[in-house]
Amino acid sequence: MKLTRALAGASILALAATLAACSSDSGGEATADCPDGVTTLTLLRAENNPPKDEFIAQWEKANSCYKIAVDEVPFDQLATKTQLIGSEDGGPDILEVDGPNTQTFAAAGLLLPIDDYLPDGYADEAVAASVAELSYDGKTYSTGMAQTTLGLYYNKTMLDGLGIIPPTTLDDAWTWDEALKVMQQCQVGDAENPDVFGLAPSAFGNGTAGNAYRDMVILRSAGDPTAAKGSSAYNTYWAIAPEGDTVDGYLNTPEAISAAKVYQSMYQGSTKVTSNEGLPNAFADGKACFDLQTSYLAGNLAATPPDFEWGITPVPYITTPIVHTGDVVLAVSSKTEHPEAAAKFAIDLGIGEEGLAWVASNKSFPSITTTDSQFDYLKDPPLSILNDELVEWGQPRPPSTHFVEYDQLVSEGLRDIAFGADPASALNDTVSKVDDALAR
Amino acid sequence: MAFVTPFLLFLIVFQYIPIGMLVRNSFFDYTLLRPDDQKFVGLGQFERILADPSVTSTFGVTLLFALGVLVLVVPLGFLVAVFLNGRFPGRSIVRTIVFLPVVTSVAVTSTMWLFMLTKNGGLVNSAITGLGLQPVAFLTSIPWALISIIVMSAWQQIGFAAVLFLTGLQSVPDDVIEAARVDGASRARVIFSIILPLMSRTTLFVVITMTVFSLQAFAPAFLMTSGGPEDSTSLVVYAIYNAAFKLQDPGFASALAVAVMFIALVLSGIQSLFLRTKWSY
Amino acid sequence: MAVRARRGVFRLSRAAVTVAVIAIVVIAFLLPYLWILSSSFKDQSTIFSDVSPLSWKTFWPTEGSLANYFSTIETKNVGRAMLNSVIIAVLQVIFTLVLGSLAAFGLTRIKFRGSGLLFGLILVTFLVPMEALVVPLYAWMGDLHLRNSLVAVFLPWIASPFALFMLRQAFEEIPTELDEAAYIDGAGPFRVFWSVILPSVRSTVVGCGLVVFLFSWNSFLWPLVVNSSSAQQVIQVAVAQSAAPGQLPNWGETFAGAMIATLPLILIFLFAQRHIVQGLASSGLK
Incomplete structure (x- = not known):
């Protein structure tokens, strides 16, 4: 009997709490400053991702008629969530989108073009890779926030011991053949379980090899965008048909297959310099000579310096240098009732005052070229090398309205190659799966 | 009937109707991004399942996984229960420890095992290399990856099975065991010839529950192996999740789900028949 | 006398088995929790550097702090x-x-x-x-x-x-x-x-x-x-x-x-x- 009473009490309490949680706050009163009252805009954000609360608060202060309510999901589920809620009324006004998914959601009608709201001269200042990634069918859907790129980080203390000085300019960048030789030379201990890896095991995603952002650049670098249009070298560089309808003859070219063999040699056999399995912090812990990592690592290493000297050298290539770009971006939902304010927020937090302040505080890369003095850190090495790569070599991941599927399937294919699958048949298999998905 | 009605009402509204929608979706081809743009394909999605060897192998992997989990969980769960049924100091603490993984979310246990099994610097491989042996790629080589997620899932479920068996053991009348011991039966004989048959209902429940849980396992493939290498750990629910949310193919995902339902139904039917005829007297 | 001695040995071996089983259970079921618990008190840079080679540091945060919990x-x-x-x-x-x-x-x-x-x-x-x-x-x-x-x-x-x-x-x-x-x-x-x-x-x-x-x-x-x-x-x-x-x-x-x-x-x-x-x-x- 006691139990029943306790349960009844608990259920009443819980119900009351539910009701309290359901009563949402309504729009504010009209005031002299805000004739329409204070409007609340909702932002869907991935956990641990920008825009940070601090900069949202700054924006609210400058735009006092608007409040921003933030809803969060784990990054892994951001695309899932957007797919489900995007096409419905009453969803968020501003959507955070992983850069390469922008075209997918734009094509499905989930996003609003923001061309009308862009500041004057945007087209001249925007980083080319951002424009390529974030526009669709001639319209702009986002400005992007920070840009990212890849760098080959090295443990200078270790390399000094071997008398090796990696290249410091893009023109002198290593090819993968040269880089892999150095990595082998630098590796310490048994290849199966080295004390120091030549190349740090991937720390991307869940840590397994094959992440498309990082590892695809090796395949694409075997191509050549200056070759004849439609030639196999040209197609290898772009990695997807211009119409986005097939990858056959793009991902499984002779160039791509031979690059995949180079890629596999990093993981298998007597030439291996890294491991199939991720080892978080391997580079910072001094367990690796090199790390092929995002530009965010530079900020982390500067914030908590390791007990060795480090540097950055341009990402190695096979025929043509290339690095991937892109990060999460802010876009406006096509369902919003406040398109102008939502677009203003998305642009301000991207390339406006608040957005640039965040980028600078983080020592990362803005999505526009700017002479603003707060970005002086981009002029000195090692960050200048990353910035040069971004501007001169940067390409978005292959633009497509099916990037989610492309990313998933290509990552799986690359992973299997790293784990020892035959490169040619793995790529052909991937091509047929991706083409199935593209046809849908 | 009046007592069953509220339950049935909720079951119909929140289970049968969505299951009906699921079955309906399995006859269509569409994407989540454009849910209104649907094309009726009849049994086309099911034909795709049968035609694609990488999909049929998913079912094979799942059955192997379920079998592996059963083979580990049922006997080990039983032995742990027999052990816990004895008297020794700290019994309740040991019981709590065995039960810990059951109350921990599978996301957390998967993360733990991911780092325990990782090749370079994982706990297990650190121990192996400490003995002077070569490290093993538990999560990224065939067949180790599948073995690893089987062991991890079994580890998580043993506590549950043990508690179920324990309750069964405690309800076996002491005088039956006494009588057998007086007749000179050995300890092992008592367990296998007397206790086990008396516990056929518990065993059936454990076997069916574990089968259903294993057929529906998702997190180990999602968080620890991403279905790899080369689809060797691609459990069917992981394939469903991928098809629905990553590959924009919810019609196909629905067809896969209908197939899983059907297989689970057949398997649990066979299991009940088999275990009942063997052990009822 | 002989019977008693045998019983003693039997008891001893039973105790040994019990201890062994408890040890296995504790290692298999508790160690992963200890590791994750101790790691939750460590800062990013020590979590993985402590694991290899395997040592007691893996399971005990030497410079533990509540920073992870607070953030x-x-x-x-x-x-x-x-x-x-x-x-x-x-x-x-x-x-x-x-x-x-x-x-x-x-x-x-x-x-x-x-x-x-x-x-x-x-x-x-x-x-x-x-x-x-x-x-x-x-x-x-x-x-x-x-x-x-x-x-x-x-x-x-x-x-x-x-x-x-x-x-x-x-x-x-x-x-x-x-x-x-x-x-x-x-x-x-x-x-x-x-x-x-x-x-x-x-x-x-x-x-x-x-x-x-x-x-x-x-x-x-x-x-x-x-x-x-x-x-x-x-x-x-x-x-x-x-x-x-x-x-x-x-x-x-x-x-x-x-x-x-x-x-x-x-x-x-x-x-x-x-x-x-x-x-x-x-x-x-x-």
Whole structure:
């Protein structure tokens, strides 16, 4: 009997709490400053991702008629969530989108073009890779926030011991053949379980090899965008048909297959310099000579310096240098009732005052070229090398309205190659799966 | 009937109707991004399942996984229960420890095992290399990856099975065991010839529950192996999740789900028949 | 004398076996927890450098701090999420038990044609993987205007075949003489249910409630999908590991989040263990 009473009490309490949680706050009163009252805009954000609360608060202060309510999901589920809620009324006004998914959601009608709201001269200042990634069918859907790129980080203390000085300019960048030789030379201990890896095991995603952002650049670098249009070298560089309808003859070219063999040699056999399995912090812990990592690592290493000297050298290539770009971006939902304010927020937090302040505080890369003095850190090495790569070599991941599927399937294919699958048949298999998905 | 009605009402509204929608979706081809743009394909999605060897192998992997989990969980769960049924100091603490993984979310246990099994610097491989042996790629080589997620899932479920068996053991009348011991039966004989048959209902429940849980396992493939290498750990629910949310193919995902339902139904039917005829007297 | 010596040896070896088994259990089941617990107090740079080579440092934070816990609680709105999870789990348990025990009573006490078939039909839903149901159920909840509320998280699961199965077993164990006597005394079926049957299956009800609580607390995908607003986020979603490609995961915070999300359950089950065992035992599984 006691139990029943306790349960009844608990259920009443819980119900009351539910009701309290359901009563949402309504729009504010009209005031002299805000004739329409204070409007609340909702932002869907991935956990641990920008825009940070601090900069949202700054924006609210400058735009006092608007409040921003933030809803969060784990990054892994951001695309899932957007797919489900995007096409419905009453969803968020501003959507955070992983850069390469922008075209997918734009094509499905989930996003609003923001061309009308862009500041004057945007087209001249925007980083080319951002424009390529974030526009669709001639319209702009986002400005992007920070840009990212890849760098080959090295443990200078270790390399000094071997008398090796990696290249410091893009023109002198290593090819993968040269880089892999150095990595082998630098590796310490048994290849199966080295004390120091030549190349740090991937720390991307869940840590397994094959992440498309990082590892695809090796395949694409075997191509050549200056070759004849439609030639196999040209197609290898772009990695997807211009119409986005097939990858056959793009991902499984002779160039791509031979690059995949180079890629596999990093993981298998007597030439291996890294491991199939991720080892978080391997580079910072001094367990690796090199790390092929995002530009965010530079900020982390500067914030908590390791007990060795480090540097950055341009990402190695096979025929043509290339690095991937892109990060999460802010876009406006096509369902919003406040398109102008939502677009203003998305642009301000991207390339406006608040957005640039965040980028600078983080020592990362803005999505526009700017002479603003707060970005002086981009002029000195090692960050200048990353910035040069971004501007001169940067390409978005292959633009497509099916990037989610492309990313998933290509990552799986690359992973299997790293784990020892035959490169040619793995790529052909991937091509047929991706083409199935593209046809849908 | 009046007592069953509220339950049935909720079951119909929140289970049968969505299951009906699921079955309906399995006859269509569409994407989540454009849910209104649907094309009726009849049994086309099911034909795709049968035609694609990488999909049929998913079912094979799942059955192997379920079998592996059963083979580990049922006997080990039983032995742990027999052990816990004895008297020794700290019994309740040991019981709590065995039960810990059951109350921990599978996301957390998967993360733990991911780092325990990782090749370079994982706990297990650190121990192996400490003995002077070569490290093993538990999560990224065939067949180790599948073995690893089987062991991890079994580890998580043993506590549950043990508690179920324990309750069964405690309800076996002491005088039956006494009588057998007086007749000179050995300890092992008592367990296998007397206790086990008396516990056929518990065993059936454990076997069916574990089968259903294993057929529906998702997190180990999602968080620890991403279905790899080369689809060797691609459990069917992981394939469903991928098809629905990553590959924009919810019609196909629905067809896969209908197939899983059907297989689970057949398997649990066979299991009940088999275990009942063997052990009822 | 000889017999006594043999007994002594036998006892000794039994003790040795017991100790060995306990040691295996502790290593296999407890070490992973110790590692994750100690890691949650470490900063990012020491978590993995301590593991290899294997040493006691793996399991003991030498320079431990609560920084991971503070930053997790601060940035992830843990208090709110915890409250949401408690509300959802408690309500789910209550409704599941009410519906389940009423249905179990109906199925076992008031025999009607086709009750066996009905039970079979109910159990079938147990065989559908939840991940597969998410897409149609999400659309359906939209049609019902039930999305974006705490209710939406638990309502679809309160007609639980698992709970019904467990409760039905227990109800069947109660001798029918008990309720027949009550009917003779003039009690109606509802009174028999409330005053005669329920009290005698109390421990099963509690055990079943705990299992439902466990399922509810640990669910992830459905609460994530059905609710958008942070105001309704549950703890498992709040602490989920999350890093975009091109960013670096913060493992210390991940582990601290895992401990925060798991600890309440461990505490509850530490105190309620007796009930689970009793509950399962009295459900007549044997």
